[in-house]
Amino acid sequence: MQLSWEDLRLFLAVYEAGSLSAAARALGLGQATLSRRMSEMESAVGEPLFVRGAQGVRLTAVAQRLLPSTQRMAEWASEASLSLCAPADRPAGRVRIAAPPGLAQSFLAPFAARLQQQYPELRLEVLAGEAVLNLSRGEADLSMRVMPPSDPELICLDQISGPIRVFAAPSYASSLRRPYGLADLRWISWAAPFEGLRMHQALVEAIPGFTPSFSADDYNVQYAACVAGVGALLVADIRHRYSQFERLLDLGLDLGPTAVGTMYLVCHRRQRQLPKVQAVIDALREELEWARQASAN
Known part of the structure; x- marks a missing residue:
C-alpha cells in the first residue's frame, strides 16, 4: 500500500x-x-x-x-523547510527530552538557559516522568534514563556514573547519635507505584522490615522533604554544573562497591540526523564531560 x-x-x-x-x-x-x-x-x-x-x-x-x-514525517518535512531558511550554525525548532523528574528539575531546566544563549531559535520541551518513553514511536527525541537501551535502533550517546550516597539536611544530621547505621535513620523513599525502583529496593534489601518515614511518587518532593529535615535520602552523587548538593550533607555511610547510579543519554538513530537534535546532543555531552572533569578533580 x-x-x-x-x-x-x-x-x-x-x-x-x-x-x-x-x-x-x-x-x-x-x-x-x-x-x-x-x-x-x-x-x-x-x-x-x-x-x-x-x-x-x-x-x-x-x-x-x-x-x-x-508525526515524524511532519517533523522531517518541517526540518527540511527550516534547513533552507536557517544558517547551518543556527538550528531551530522543538527538541523533546524525556527525563526523570529530579533530573528534569535540577539539570535540564537550568541547562535550557545555557542552550538558549547558544541557540536562541531552539526550544526545549522537557517530558518529566519515571516512565521510559518510546523513542521508536516518536514519543520524544532524546531520553536521559537510568537503564541502558535494549532496542537496537536506539543509540547510547553518552553516560555518566556516580556512587550512591546517603544525604540528609544539616538539621536532621545534627540530631543523629553516633555511631549510626542505615537501620537507624528515618528514610525518604518511593511511594506507589514506584516501589520497584532501584533506590527503594536497595533499602528494602539492606534494612530488614524497611518502611520509609516519608514517601512520595515524585523525586522533587522527596528532595524537598530531605532539605526540610524529614529524613535521609539515597542519591547518585553525580556533580554536574547545576548540582544542589550544597544544601545537604553526605552522612558517610558505605553502601558497597556496587552502589553506583548511571545516567544514559539515548537517541533513536533517525533522530540523530536532525541538526536541531544534534545541537542539543552536543551541548548535553559538553555538560556531562564538565561533570566528569569536576568529579576527577
Whole structure:
C-alpha cells in the first residue's frame, strides 16, 4: 500500500484539529473536499481511520498505529523547510527530552538557559516522568534514563556514573547519635507505584522490615522533604554544573562497591540526523564531560 505525504498531512490535520470542519478551515479547504480525501485514504488503508461523532472525531486503532510515523514525517518535512531558511550554525525548532523528574528539575531546566544563549531559535520541551518513553514511536527525541537501551535502533550517546550516597539536611544530621547505621535513620523513599525502583529496593534489601518515614511518587518532593529535615535520602552523587548538593550533607555511610547510579543519554538513530537534535546532543555531552572533569578533580 502506498500513502502519499499529502494525504498523511491531511490526516494529521484532522487529528490535530479534532474535527473535519476545524481541519478544513485550518487548511483552507472545503469540508466536502477534505471528507472525500479522507474517505479515499480510508479506502486505500482498508479500514476506517476516524470514528465520527457530534463532538468531533477520534482515531481508530489502525489510525493510532499510523499516527506516530505521520508525526515524524511532519517533523522531517518541517526540518527540511527550516534547513533552507536557517544558517547551518543556527538550528531551530522543538527538541523533546524525556527525563526523570529530579533530573528534569535540577539539570535540564537550568541547562535550557545555557542552550538558549547558544541557540536562541531552539526550544526545549522537557517530558518529566519515571516512565521510559518510546523513542521508536516518536514519543520524544532524546531520553536521559537510568537503564541502558535494549532496542537496537536506539543509540547510547553518552553516560555518566556516580556512587550512591546517603544525604540528609544539616538539621536532621545534627540530631543523629553516633555511631549510626542505615537501620537507624528515618528514610525518604518511593511511594506507589514506584516501589520497584532501584533506590527503594536497595533499602528494602539492606534494612530488614524497611518502611520509609516519608514517601512520595515524585523525586522533587522527596528532595524537598530531605532539605526540610524529614529524613535521609539515597542519591547518585553525580556533580554536574547545576548540582544542589550544597544544601545537604553526605552522612558517610558505605553502601558497597556496587552502589553506583548511571545516567544514559539515548537517541533513536533517525533522530540523530536532525541538526536541531544534534545541537542539543552536543551541548548535553559538553555538560556531562564538565561533570566528569569536576568529579576527577
